[in-house]
Structures are given as structure tokens and as C-alpha cells.
Amino acid sequence: MIKLLRAEFARCFTGKLFWLVVLFNVVLALSFNVLTYATTKSEDFSKIFTDKTLYIGLISMGLTAAVFVSFHAGSEFDEGTIRNKLIAGNTKTGIYLCDLAVCSAALIIIQYLYFFIAYAFSYILFGALHHSFSVMMQLQLIGALGTIAVTAFMLMITMIVRSRTIAVTVCMIASIVFFIACIAIINELEEHSMELLDAGPEIISAEKYAVLDKYSYVYGVDSENLFGTELAVKEFFYDSLLQSQALRFSDERSLPYHWEFMVIYNIAITLVTTLIGAVTFRRLDLK
């Protein structure tokens, strides 16, 4: 397994794909800050907050992971290397876990690369950020867990459909759908909490109202339009989807309320998708 891991890492870092994705992310990191710098007409640049640009890398991570994982793992099926690996004596679970490790390591490197480039540029060009550096590092750590979760999800799809083209199509569409769903859910829950704020202390207890006042969101309180299972499901997606997490990182000043749940959900998604993927992959025949 260690030999396989070493070979996989070598394939990843010597291939064109990894460097293309790195290049894309570097350009992305540069472009938003430089664009803001070029199009803003203000004498005092130190008053422009560019926190949002720091988390665009995480928001687009779904798409990046879709492309990277399906090209890296999916092309093994098209080229037949996966059969060679089996013949060489590796177990199917071993192959799956190696792919997961390599893809998540590469994507975490890309994530941190994006963050540091964006951070350096917003620091040099503007110099005003809401978060302190330690909070940013904590957020990136949660984001890294989220990256692993997304990678595990995309790898599950790739290993089940076993074709590069179909995998890349399905994964990209999935990440776009998740992104749209995130925006819809965040908007809906914001409306929900505005409704609670307007209703005031009659509906919710005093301590819950205090939480709502402080964090602008409180969990598990029904309002007139949103209640019961629907609310619970929406709150689950609100916390568990990486894009929703990233969108919330850029909106709040400190660690987001319920960040522990984000961590737990990320780990749980990784475990569940890996389990499903590995079991299905073991059952399926390879041509």
C-alpha cells in the first residue's frame, strides 16, 4: 500500500492536471484582488474590506474537486491502470483509500495555496480584514475538512460510474446544483430568522432570543412558514455543505455559530461516502 501511495503521489505531482488546477486557482486568487484594486476609485485603500475574496477558493472547491478527482481517478478506468494495480496484488479498498488520500492531499495544498496568495495580495493592496489571522487559520482548517468531504463525495461518484467523461459531467453538475441549493437555503433561512426577530420574544424563549440577537441565527425554532422536518433538513444542509460553510465564513466576524457541527458533519460525510464508495467499488466488476 505504501508503494502504491508513493507511486500515486508521484503521478499526481508530475502530471499536467495538478499544475493546471494550481494555475487556475492562482489566477483566481490574483484576479479578484487585482480587479477590485483596478476598478475601485478611492484614495484610502485601507478602508476596503476584502474578506470575501479569501473564501472564493473554498466556494469554488466543489468545482475544482469535481474536475480534479474525476480526471485523476476516472482516467485510471479509461486507461486500464486500475486492472494493472489489482493484478499487482493491491486490494480494491487499498486502491480506493490511496486515491482518496492523494486527491484530498492535492486539493488541500491547492486550498491553502489559494488562501495564502489571496491573503498576501489583500494585505499588500488593501490591508483591511475583519478576521484576525488565527480565526482565518481556524476557518481554513474547517475548510480543509470540508475539502476532504467534497473529495470523498466526488470520488464515490467517480468510482461508481467508472468512466472519466460521465464522472466529470455528473460531478460538475452536482457541484453546480449544490451551489445553487446553498444560496437558496441561506436566503430562506435568513428570511426565517428575520421572521423570528420580528415576532420577538412571544414565540421564542428569552435565552434563545439572546442567541438570535447575537449570532443572527438560532437553531431549531419553528416559524410560521418553516417548521418541523423541512426546517431540520434545511439546517442540516446549511451546516454540512462546503459552499454554504464558505459563504458563511465570509459573512461573519468571528468563528461561525455552530462551527462544531460543521466539523462533525464534514467528518461524517467523509466516512459515509467512503464507506458507500468502497463497498460498491468492491462489488463491481472491472472490465
Added chain:
Amino acid sequence: MFRSKLFWIFMILSVVFCVYNIYDDANMPAEFRQSGQIYGYVFEAALYFYILVYIFAAAVLDSLFISREHADGTIRNKVISGHPRASVYMTELIVCSVTGLIMFIVNLAIISLPFLKFGIHGMDGWVTMRRIILIAVLIIVINAMFVLFSMLIPSRASSVVWSIVFIIIMLVSSGLIQDKLDNDSHSRILRESGEYYEHSKILGDTERKVYKALNYILPTNQVIHTYDIDDFLADYKDISEIPQKKLNIYLAGLCLLDAVTFVLVTAAGITIFRKKDLK
């Protein structure tokens, strides 16, 4: 194309999408229901969402369809059997555009069905006509772009990726341009009424012209503006003062602009495709 599984999958998906739109309407609060006026709004929103979703569907459909021909070697066979490369390219383009139009017409028919029940009153016919014409033109232009990508990139997976990434970048930049223009006009209104406004949000004259021009030229901006098409055509002046005829002329101008984009993209595609090695 009509024999491929892919086309039917997309057809079914888009029909499901439209039926969901109508279903959403049926679940509206009771006081809004049974009224043609409200269904008119739903109809317009459904058209808008259709074109937004269609551009992603087209990206996948075109690149999968054409790159299969690349992979099977059908394109090479067509060239060998004596067809000029330009006509091979044009055939693909026509097939993809016609498919897009057929899907649009089928969905248009489905979302129009509730009018039988609610009646057509309360809907502004001219506005809807303009909207439908613009969407049809946009379908062709967008197909031209994706055919360009798919004909030039032989690998199946890569052409899907490039098409989707391209359309996302286009949509994001359209959103940014729109944001700049909105901030600008909002701050101008505040300045005129003498209220507090942020000086940094007002664009310079040339800058404003460039953004405006981009706003009209880029197909994705037009996609975004199918929602408020009349305001867009009238350049956000008061619509009630402008006669319908003038709006129609503006629309014709926009279509002409799309035609220029179409010709440029296709000409570029054919020129590069002629010089390309086919494996």
C-alpha cells in the same frame, strides 16, 4: 441526434423541470390561484429560469454529442468522404441549435398549458413575444459558442469541463458588470436627489460606456436580462413613454448584435477547424 440516448435524457429532464415550475405555482397560497394575472408572472419567471438552466444543459449536451463523433472517428470519416470541413462544422452547429430550439418549443408548449385553464388575459403579449424571440436567438448564439469548443477540443472530458467553466466565468463576469452598473445608477439617483452617496461607486463616463457596451454585447448578460427585458431594451428609461414599435426596433438591434457575435464565433471556429489535425 434524435436517436441518441443523451438527447432524450435532456428532453425528459427539461420537461420535468417545467412541470415542476407549474407544480410550484399550483402550491401557491389560495388567494393567488385561479388568476391569469399571477400565472402570467409564473410563465415569465419560468421562461427566465429555463434559459438560465438551458445554458448549462447546452454546455453538456453539445460537448458530449460532438466529442463522441471525435472519439468514434466519425468526423474524420466525414472529411475523408469529401465533405468540406466548413460544412461538417456547420452541420454540427445546425443540429445542435435545432435541438435546442426544439427543446425550447416543447417546453414552451408545456408551460403554456395552464393558460387553457386560467385564460390568457392579464398578460402583455408584446413583452412575452419579445422575450421568446430573444431567448430563441440566445439559444442559437450559445450553441455556436459550445460547438466552437467541442469541435476544437478532441477529448470528451476536457470539452465538457471547458464548456462548463467557460459558461460559469461568463456568468460571474456578467454578474460583476451588472453589479457595477447597478451601484453606479443607484448612486447617481442618490446624487440627483441630494442624498448621501458614495463617490467611489460612480463610474467615469468612458468606463460607464464600456460597461454598458459589454452589458449589451455579452450573451450571458442578455440571458440575465431576459427577466427585465423591456427596461433593458429601453435603457432603464420610463417604459410607459416609449411606444411598442421602438422597443421592437431595439430588440431587432440586439438580435443583430447577437448575429454578429454568432458570425464571428462561427468564422473563428471554421478557420481554426480547417487548420486542425484530425487524429
